[in-house]
Amino acid sequence: MNHKGLLVVISGFSGTGKGTLVKEIMKKYNNYSLSISMTTRQPRPGEVDGREYFFTTDEEFEKLIKEDGLIEHAGYCGHYYGTPRKFVEAELEKGKDVILEIEMQGALQVKKKFPETLLLFVTPPSVEELEKRLRGRGTETEEVIHQRMMRAKEEQEYIDKYDMLVINDDLDKCVTEMHDIINASRFTPDRNKKLISDIRAQLSELK
Numbered sequence: 452m453n454h455k456g457l458l459v460v461i462s463g464f465s466g467t468g469k470g471t472l473v474k475e476i477m478k479k480y481n482n483y484s485l486s487i488s489m490t491t492r493q494p495r496p497g498e499v500d501g502r503e504y505f506f507t508t509d510e511e512f513e514k515l516i517k518e519d520g521l522i523e524h525a526g527y528c529g530h531y532y533g534t535p536r537k538f539v540e541a542e543l544e545k546g547k548d549v550i551l552e553i554e555m556q557g558a559l560q561v562k563k564k565f566p567e568t569l570l571l572f573v574t575p576p577s578v579e580e581l582e583k584r585l586r587g588r589g590t591e592t593e594e595v596i597h598q599r600m601m602r603a604k605e606e607q608e609y610i611d612k613y614d615m616l617v618i619n620d621d622l623d624k625c626v627t628e629m630h631d632i633i634n635a636s637r638f639t640p641d642r643n644k645k646l647i648s649d650i651r652a653q654l655s656e657l658k
């Protein structure tokens with residue numbers, strides 16, 4: 452069996468409730484490590500540096516890109532977002548399943564670099580509900596809400612690049628479904644290459 456942890460990417464339109472889902476899955480189960488991203492956007496009220504994000508400057512972010520310190524990075528609504536490499540690699544090595552809550556450009560970069568990654572897409576039940584949730588946050592200006600709805604319009608094109616889709620209608624149900632999907636995905640042949648090649652090697656010895 453493969454002893455390393457599984458890399459799990461969770462994406463979804465802004466306002467889908469991914470953040471809440473991820474918090475809940477971390478609380479409910481103890482085999483997950485959550486990667487904390489870097490961003491150049493301003494903290495929202497209540498966000499703490501090092502907890503929701505590592506907030507940084509354009510200069511520092513660009514320096515990290517050059518040093519290959521990020522597994523992936525993307526521009527989103529005028530800001531940089533990226534996944535620091537060290538933490539993810541160390542946790543996977545320990546056998547932890549690492550969750551990245553990132554947008555699509557980043558998700559596709561990760562899948563390309565690490566093909567065993569599980570890509571999960573979370574969607575609200577409808578576009579109306581999506582807009583309602585974005586407004587319900589109460590922290591975004593009309594301009595930002597519009598930007599994020601337009602971004603969703605662009606992003607829908609890539610949904611079918613994901614391995615699995617979950618609808619965030621009922622929080623508890625969605626968390627359980629995500630956990631079940633993650634567990635089931637351990638059993639696919641492409642995530643058990645070592646086992647398969649060992650079995651094949653042993654079978655090839657048979658006369």
Ligand code: 5GP
Nearest residue numbers: 488489524525527532533534552553554557
């Ligand atoms: P927000 O500004 O609402 O916290 O995040 C905006 C978008 O950036 C969300 O879709 C979120 O998933 C994504 N995001 C957060 N961290 C990263 C990251 O490290 N890399 C990429 N590619 N996207 C990220």
